[in-house]
Amino acid sequence: MWLELWTMLCIEGETLVPGSLAALPRLVALARSETQALEMAGAIVRSAMTDDHQGERMFVENPDAIAELRELVDQRLQTRPADYIWGFRTLLAIEGQFHWSAALGDFSDDFYEVACPHCSLNVTIAIGGYGYYSACRDWDAGDVDRRDLRPASVAELHGMGRWMYDLAVRDGQDRLAEGITYLMGRAECPRCASVFRMADEYAAVNLPPMLSVRLARSKIG
Structure with missing residues (x-):
């Protein structure tokens, strides 16, 4: 049954069909006891966020289902499951942070590319x-002219960065928490030696246009 539903509602876990959003409230209700329903609802949310229109529709038409899904995913994270990063990324999508939801890994070997705000060099961040x-x-030659990243202190974290860090710490995800301090820290450009906040430059390019509306509706710690 679940394989058929995946095929009907979220093809290959990422492609939505016209009825996907309409099915979300029912999936969330089933997710109270069915792990497959929880995973499918999360996949629909993340997939909807790739499209501004679908993402906005999802939040407008299903606010109660989205709120309950957030609670269910958060409860699952507190059990520290093996697929923790899946739930973490799903919560990021629910919070409207699709650019992080799509790119964030578990910091075993994460790489990001940003343009230096001063000289426009494409800088690789490891x-x-x-x-x-x-x-x-x-x-x-690989990655050349390496410069050490400068992690943010916990006191420097704010907004979504602090929210991400606190969530990882709460659930004992030490590597994830440490990685977030680097993600929200500063990088040095290998060409011009200017120092910039990596997360600011990455978000400026990858932030979905609809997010400004979404963020205006909610306040993150």
């Missing part, structure tokens, strides 16, 4: 097992 650095990416 956070995880390969190191914590900014660099120029050369497809023959």
Whole structure:
């Protein structure tokens, strides 16, 4: 049954069909006792956020279902499941943070690309097992001219960054929490040596247009 529903409502876990959003309240109701329903509802939310119109419709038409889904996902995270990052990214999508929901990993080997705000160089940012650095990416030589990242202190974290950090700490996800301090910290451009906030530059390019409306409706700690 669930395989058929996935095929009908969320193809390959990411492609929605016309009835996907209409099915969300029923899936959330089933998610109280069915893990597959919870995962499908989360996949629909994340997929809807890739499209401004669908994302806005989802929040406008299903506010109660979205609120309950948020609570159910949060409850699951507190059990510290093996697929913790799935729930974490789903909560980010529910909070309207699709740019982080789509890109965030568990910081085992995360890489991001941002443009230096001063000289426009495409800067590669590594956070995880390969190191914590900014660099120029050369497809023959690899990451060259590496500069150490400067993590944010806990006191410097605010808004969504602090929310993400506190959630990871609450659930004992130490590597995730540490990675977030680097993600919200500062990077040095290998070309011009200017220092900038990596998250600001990444969000400026990847923030969905609808998010400004979404954020105006809610306040994150």
